[in-house]
Amino acid sequence: MFKRFFLILILLTIFAAGSAQPADPADYPTLTALEQAVIPVRDRLLLGRELLGITEIAPPPTEPETYSLGERRSFKALNTSVNQIFQFEAELKGIGEHIYIWIDTRSDVTIENAQGLADIFDSKIYPETRDLWGVEASPGIDADTRVFGLFTIGLGSSVAAYYSSSNTYPSEVVADSNEHELFIYDLGAAGEDIDAWMVQSTTAHEFQHMIRDNMNDVQDSWLNEGLSVFTQLYLVYDDGAWSATAYQDNPETQLNAWGEGNTGAHYGGASMWVTYFYERYGLKALQTVSLTNLPSMTAFDHYLQAAGEPGADRLFADWVLANWWRDTDLAEG
Incomplete structure (x- = not known):
């Protein structure tokens, strides 16, 4: 009975609001201006020059670098619990048509699991997410059409993964940039079976962010x-x-x-x-x-x-x- 009464009360409120005479927008010029204002996109290259005094920015590469399975590289990630950047070494354990899978060398994730995630990214996550929303920046800052999936340890107590546009800027402008289009995952949340459905789901989530950053940031x-x-x-x-x-x-x-x-x-x-x-x-x-x-x-x-x-x-x-x-x-x- 209460639920029915509450429903009627809400409907009456909605209809009453709908029958009220709308205010003339001219009566609220500041509100109208705020609603219609388009905030300029933050141009970090321009800000770097104007506010940081940066005068020299190396041109981006015109050809992608070639990587091989087993290769090791250093990367940077953010520990959100203490708001600190840390550096670590990762090994390339999976290569897909559209993604590289790099694994922190402190982890025992297998090549099979890494390649499994690369394969499902190529066959499902990549095409279906692009069909939904558009495309990521491709080729990206590194001239590569592949994105990076980077797995490490210690992103913070409440972070399973993240995408940051900071990694798509040259290091002269953003000192901690990895200079790749990439997602960073926490192995504490993902576990070593990184081709499991939960990690696939997280990848779809982060790939939407990457596409959004390119399509409508x-x-x-x-x-x-x-x-x-x-x-x-x-x-x-x-x-x-x-x-x-x-x-x-x-x-x-x-x-x-x-x-x-x-x-x-x-x-x-x-x-x-x-x-x-x-x-x-x-x-x-x-x-x-x-x-x-x-x-x-x-x-x-x-x-x-x-x-x-x-x-x-x-x-x-x-x-x-x-x-x-x-x-x-x-x-x-």
């Missing part, structure tokens, strides 16, 4: 993460359910923000929003929004109003109600 963090978790779900790696539960346990979590506390709830809210939009309007609509050069919620509002829909505020109200009711038999889910 002004996207807000919360939406970028939502698109990555959606990618895991869409590619039938369904481990995103844990974050949805985290959000449902903390529904007060702000959707269009990214805090330092309960990140699980942020991942969950973002992925549930993206999935709800996809189920309501389809994949092409989501792809269009993902490429819109507008702040996150404004991008949804822009698409919806162009399609003759009420807008993002109304969709958000529908989404909140759907999360509370959780009944797919109701109209529109």
Whole structure:
């Protein structure tokens, strides 16, 4: 009885809001200007010259370097728990058509496991994620069409893997850059069976970030993460359910923000929003929004109003109600 009463109350609130006279945008010029402002992309090369006084930047290579199985190289990674960069040695243990797999020499990951991940990246993760979102920078800063998958130890207590655009800049501008398009994984989270489905899922997540960095790097963090978790779900790696539960346990979590506390709830809210939009309007609509050069919620509002829909505020109200009711038999889910 209470649930039915609460549903009626929410519907009355929505309809009352929908029947109110909209405010004239001219009454709020500052708000309108903020909503329409396009923040310039951070150009780290330009900033390096202007703020760091950098005058000499070596030209990028025009031909990729050749690597062989068993070769060893030094790399850098970030320990997020102490916010410190550390250096380590890694061995090349897997080579695919589109990826190199490098393993920290302190680990016992086998060539078979490394090659297994390279193979599944080539056959599934690479083509399907590109079909969804577009392409990574290829060739990248190293003139190579292959990306790097780098496995090490000690990324921090809460990090399974990460992609950082810092690695795509020359070391003159970003001193700790590896100067490759790469993902970095923590072996403490991945384990030694790095071709397991969990690592495949993580790879799809991080590859979306790499593509997003090339296709639309002004996207807000919360939406970028939502698109990555959606990618895991869409590619039938369904481990995103844990974050949805985290959000449902903390529904007060702000959707269009990214805090330092309960990140699980942020991942969950973002992925549930993206999935709800996809189920309501389809994949092409989501792809269009993902490429819109507008702040996150404004991008949804822009698409919806162009399609003759009420807008993002109304969709958000529908989404909140759907999360509370959780009944797919109701109209529109």
